[in-house]
Amino acid sequence: MLSAESAAVVRATLPVVGGAIGDITPIFYRSMFAAHPELERDLFNRGNQARGDQQRALAGSIAAYATLLVDDSGRDPGTVLARIAHKHASLGILPEHYPIVHEHLFGAIVAVLGDAVTPEVASAWDDVYWEMANALIAIELGLYDEAGVVPGDVWRTVKVRRRVQESPDTVSLELVAPDGTALPAGRPGQYVSVAVRLPDGARQIRQYSLTGAAAPDAWTISVKAIAAIADGDRIEPAGEVSNHLHANAFEGDELDVSQPFGELALVPGQNPIVLISAGIGVTPMIGFLHHLRRTNSTRQVIVAHADRSPARHAHRAELKELVDDIPTATLYRWYEDLGTRPAVNGLRAGRIDLEHLAVPHDADAYLCGPAPFMTAVQSALLGRGITPDRIHHEVFGPGQEIVAAA
Structure with missing residues (x-):
């Protein structure tokens, strides 16, 4: 936990540091990769670096964690770390990587904010970094132990x-x-x-x-x-x-x-399940459906998938077969180009639209697809009375959050 003094400084400077974090992270990555080119070559996703996705993800994570750390609502700052920790574990990240990040991140903060980084401000944000880093290290070591491997040996x-x-x-x-x-x-x-x-x-x-x-x-x-x-x-x-x-x-x-990692998992119980995906986002849903069929689940399952066309739909036949094998499951599909096929038996033309889908208010919903797609779907689910804690998502990217996340 932050000391009262550090919390007060972070709370006062959060608008300034948070507002500048988008300028800080590109400098941080440039500095770190110049000193450690092997990290860019062999560990970090070069595509995400080129697009700026990794920089935005890091900026968002730090700002979100710092905000929760000084928030009086009682929300656990660790809620923003599970997805990051699983990703780190899948890469074999070790505790000794964190001092490297610290050195270049704080160099970038000073480069951007200059004299505004007083000793008190530097000390308080140093505490934020190590609170976040140590929490991640603890989660990651736990994940390695759960997987039965030496830390990093994944x-x-x-x-x-x-x-x-x-x-x-x-x-x-x-x-x-x-x-x-x-x-x-x-x-x-x-x-x-x-x-x-x-x-x-x-x-x-x-x-x-x-x-x-x-x-x-x-x-x-x-x-x-x-x-x-x-x-x-x-x-x-x-x-x-x-x-x-x-x-x-x-x-x-x-x-x-x-080894397998990832914090997206079916919530146990008998609540209805809603699986909503687009494009290649169907893959975790296929995994869920295989599990539900294998365990003879009696939970109500609503499966909604959007794709460009039936021809472009990966796992199209497998998805339908799995749903047909689960008596309590129903499948709905939207295709931007339905071709000459009639819009019957759960087939619909255009983009996904949940307006006429009977989604139970106590359902657990799982989303996977492009971030704009999930933002729109989550907003629709919230409008249907699904509470934020019942909406779970997987993002194929550097951990960016969907906009509607509460």
Whole structure:
């Protein structure tokens, strides 16, 4: 906990530091990568760095944590850390990484705020950083212990046993241990990190949800190829790792993959479940549905998925088969281009619209897809009386929060 003195200083300077954090984080990353180029090459996501996503995510996390730390409402600051800690654990982050971040982050704060960083201000924000860092370290060490691994030693070699084309741009890869032993079971909704060595020598890492489709001894992930997109004068870079896996991961090939991590999990109980996804965001929902079918769940399940077209819908047949096998489940699908198919039997044209969907007010809702999609869906769910604590989401990116999050 912050001392009363530090809390008072942070509360007074939060508008200034919080307002400047967007300028601080780019300087921080430039400084850190100049001193430690191996971190940019082999640990951090270069695509997120190029887009500025990582900088915005860090800025948002620090500001959110500091705000909760000095908030008198009693809300736990740790609520913003679970997703970050799971991501860190999937990368093998260690306690010794945190002093490196501290050195360059505080150098960037001084560079931006100058004389405003008095000894008192520096000391108070130093306390904020170490409160956050030590809380993350504790969670991460707990995750390593739960996984039964030495801290940071999360990587294992797996072999591709099966590759299936799920849509024109998405493949699923069934992964097994080369020696035939069973892989550790992941919880429904979790992901693994996959590290690849790219042609320029960089080791880049991305996360992929476990779909739960494989045999008990294996993992299955789905990988969507991502092409470069022109957005005005800006080019959205192509997916380095996903495209590499598309071109190079076939039966018999070996990959470096982490233990399963991820804090998205089904809340136990008998409350209705609503699974809402778009595009490749269907993958954790597939994992949930495999689990519900395997355990003969009697919970009411509403599945709502949005995609460009039936042809582009990865796991389209599998999704319908899973829902058909769960007597209490109902499937609704929206396609921007429905083609010549009639809008019947849960098929609808256009973008997802929950207005006419009977969502029980006591349902637990799980969202996965692009952040703007989840922002709109969460707002709709809140408007239907679903409380914020019953809305859970997974973001394929550097931990950014959806706008409507309470």
